[in-house]
Amino acid sequence: MKFLGHVVRFIVSAIVLLVVGWIVPQFTIGGFWSALVLALVIALLGWIIEGIFGKKTTPFGRGIVGFLVSALVIWIAQFVVSGVSVSILGALLAALVIGIIDLFLPVSTPFEAGKSK
Numbered sequence: 001m002k003f004l005g006h007v008v009r010f011i012v013s014a015i016v017l018l019v020v021g022w023i024v025p026q027f028t029i030g031g032f033w034s035a036l037v038l039a040l041v042i043a044l045l046g047w048i049i050e051g052i053f054g055k056k057t058t059p060f061g062r063g064i065v066g067f068l069v070s071a072l073v074i075w076i077a078q079f080v081v082s083g084v085s086v087s088i089l090g091a092l093l094a095a096l097v098i099g100i101i102d103l104f105l106p107v108s109t110p111f112e113a114g115k116s117k
Contacts, residue, residue: 016098019101020098024094027090034081042073045073046073049069
C-alpha cells in the first residue's frame with residue numbers, strides 16, 4: 001500500500017508541474033511523462049541536497065533559502081529531463097507558484113513522506 005501512495009504523490013506532483021507549466025511563462029513541459037520524470041528528478045535532487053546540507057536548505061524547507069533552492073533545483077532539473085525548458089526567471093516563478101499551490105494542496109514526495117516532521 002505504501003508503494004501506491006508514492007505513485008499517487010508523484011502523479012499529483014506531475015499534475016501540479018503541468019499546471020505550473022501552463023501558468024508560468026518561460027517554463028514549458030513537453031507532456032505528462034516529462035512532468036512525471038521532472039517530479040522524480042526534483043525529488044531526487046532535493047533528497048541529495050538534504051543529505052549534504054540538512055533539512056533547512058532543501059526545496060522542502062520554508063523561507064527564502066528553501067525558495068531559492070527550489071528554483072535552483074527546478075532550473076538544474078531541465079538539463080536532466082528532456083522536454084523541459086526553464087529560464088532563471090521561469091524557475092523563480094515556478095518555485096513561487098509551486099509554493100502557493102503547496103499551501104492549499106500539500107504534496108510530499110516519497111523521500112519526504114518517510115521522514116518525521
